[in-house]
Amino acid sequence: MVSSGDERDDGRHRDAWASERVYRTLMRAYPREVRRRYAEEMVLYFGDLCREEWHSGGPMALALLWARTLPDLILSALKERGAVLLRNAYLPVGPVIVTRWGALCALVGGSLGVSHFFLYPLLLGALMSILTEAFPYGSDPFTMFFMPSLLLGALSLSSLGLFGLYGAVLARSGRPGLLAGTGAVFSTGAAALWLATSVYFPIYMLARGSALFAPFEWLWYTGTFVIPVAMLFWFLGFLLLGIAAFRQPLPVQLRLLPLALLALIVSSYLLGGYYWVPFGKTKAILLWFVGFLLLGITTAREPLPLRLRLLPLTLYALIVPSYFLGDYLASATLGSSGTATIVMGLAQSLPFVGIALLGWVLLKGYDTEESLAVSGGSVESARATHEMTRSVSRTTSGAWGARSATTSGAKAATQEKELLKAIRRHGEITVAQAALETSLSVEEADRMLSALAARGHLEVRIDDARIIYSFWEGNG
Amino acid sequence: MGAQCTRGDPEALVPLTPVTLNILLALADEERHGYGIGVEVRERTGGRMRLGPGTLYGTLKRMVDSGLVEESESLPEELDAGTRPYDAERRRYYRLTGFGERVLAAELSRLEGVVRTAQEKGLFPPSGRRTSSPGEA
Numbered sequence: 064m065v066s067s068g069d070e071r072d073d074g075r076h077r078d079a080w081a082s083e084r085v086y087r088t089l090m091r092a093y094p095r096e097v098r099r100r101y102a103e104e105m106v107l108y109f110g111d112l113c114r115e116e117w118h119s120g121g122p123m124a125l126a127l128l129w130a131r132t133l134p135d136l137i138l139s140a141l142k143e144r145g146a147v148l149l150r151n152a153y154l155p156v157g158p159v160i161v162t163r164w165g166a167l168c169a170l171v172g173g174s175l176g177v178s179h180f181f182l183y184p185l186l187l188g189a190l191m192s193i194l195t196e197a198f199p200y201g202s203d204p205f206t207m208f209f210m211p212s213l214l215l216g217a218l219s220l221s222s223l224g225l226f227g228l229y230g231a232v233l234a235r236s237g238r239p240g241l242l243a244g245t246g247a248v249f250s251t252g253a254a255a256l257w258l259a260t261s262v263y264f265p266i267y268m269l270a271r272g273s274a275l276f277a278p279f280e281w282l283w284y285t286g287t288f289v290i291p292v293a294m295l296f297w298f299l300g301f302l303l304l305g306i307a308a309f310r311q312p313l314p315v316q317l318r319l320l321p322l323a324l325l326a327l328i329v330s331s332y333l334l335g336g337y338y339w340v341p342f343g344k345t346k347a348i349l350l351w352f353v354g355f356l357l358l359g360i361t362t363a364r365e366p367l368p369l370r371l372r373l374l375p376l377t378l379y380a381l382i383v384p385s386y387f388l389g390d391y392l393a394s395a396t397l398g399s400s401g402t403a404t405i406v407m408g409l410a411q412s413l414p415f416v417g418i419a420l421l422g423w424v425l426l427k428g429y430d431t432e433e434s435l436a437v438s439g440g441s442v443e444s445a446r447a448t449h450e451m452t453r454s455v456s457r458t459t460s461g462a463w464g465a466r467s468a469t470t471s472g473a474k475a476a477t478q479e480k481e482l483l484k485a486i487r488r489h490g491e492i493t494v495a496q497a498a499l500e501t502s503l504s505v506e507e508a509d510r511m512l513s514a515l516a517a518r519g520h521l522e523v524r525i526d527d528a529r530i531i532y533s534f535w536e537g538n539g
Numbered sequence: 540m541g542a543q544c545t546r547g548d549p550e551a552l553v554p555l556t557p558v559t560l561n562i563l564l565a566l567a568d569e570e571r572h573g574y575g576i577g578v579e580v581r582e583r584t585g586g587r588m589r590l591g592p593g594t595l596y597g598t599l600k601r602m603v604d605s606g607l608v609e610e611s612e613s614l615p616e617e618l619d620a621g622t623r624p625y626d627a628e629r630r631r632y633y634r635l636t637g638f639g640e641r642v643l644a645a646e647l648s649r650l651e652g653v654v655r656t657a658q659e660k661g662l663f664p665p666s667g668r669r670t671s672s673p674g675e676a
Contacts, residue, residue, distance in 0.1 A: 097600065105592040106592075108595065108596075138593070
């Protein structure tokens, strides 16, 4: 081994030590679990390699080591994070893939959205407004192509993200609570409106013929065509979410309300036409933002650190007033078109900042060291169940472990079998039922069921404050 | 290679990846820490396999989870107080488990079968080329 105490003080190895420090910082790329178990060793190993390379070939050899190590770090970090993501995938009520990758898409889509709605108008748009007093997006070919494509990317990824986020929230809640359900109603309403107008508008443009005969106009209309299509995907996602929420085991009135609202919106549109739809485009956006707000509130109730829960909520709370400001012509209100551009850019970027933050929140949630295998019940119930399972895990090696040490193995196995047979007979069981059905006392049944659940052998859910144990699906 | 395979049928884990096979070979004769494993693998494969920290410890993690190797609870006996490196206490030593030995044996007999088949077909050893190392498996 190359490392020794003397070498620490050797100035010649400053580069090697600096490399080690940089590598220690880069360890952040790995999930917490890997860092906790192996970070110190990995840094030591890399430090040894650095000193060895330095001895054999100086700075060039060290540079080559970095060239080999960086891809190794990126690929292995992705692999480890992927493994954690798969292991910690919550038991989904919604679509599995969407739930798993939604948070990541939201992060990327949100960032693109921020760059489009905030950075671009702020840096370029404001400059152009101040210098030329022209419309900030301009009409040159670059802008014509660049803006719609960026917007398309942002919206498409955001749509996947939002879809996934909503699925993730529903999945983590087990079932959508009142807020999540109402959020789904708003989102569904907005989706239906946008879906209808997005289909209508390009067809109307094509029917007019102007898009086919005027090249410059055609470019412009291509942009206006692409954006509604992106919107269409976005709101199609919402629509599907609404349907997913509708299929949840909720009271009948909560399931009928979205359906009634949808029916009203669709019939209004079909009967009345675009220009006198009771809920116009403006109100559709407002509905959609209220949906965001409810989503933020739902997420704020997740069992996560306070700072992770409140920031998205605050941003979502700012969306509605910002939108009103934009709706009533910011430039007229603020006097200067440059200032108005900055304010509008900021206001329009808020949903995307919120999306990115929500994605981050959920990804942080995935980066836990233990899997959250909880289904059923509200968010509070899920949290309670999770806490309960964790506390049982902590005490398993204590009270339950001590007890099993004094109980004969054969007796414990017989009792366990009795308990499992009772679950098989009934499909699901409460502690009191288990005590009635077996030779166990209530306390013994409680302890044994909790221990089995904590070890992942049984599913736990909470229904009307009752803790119910059952076999995992397909395991009974 | 998941935790569910722990101490099950060794055949269920073969074929092994080249990295896993080489780590098992490195630990077959003595307990080693990460750097020791890396150096042994590199030297045995003639520098063709250089394990980066992420690959080495990612694979070790999965091997520990699968019960192929385990962390040694004490420093190897040959490291007495006089010759022990200054940072020996900070390093974790790994050793093969009984299950790991059985998996290694299963993999080696699989490779032996592959070589025998190649010999029967007159493909091995290839003329003018030397025998490949496990790193090239």
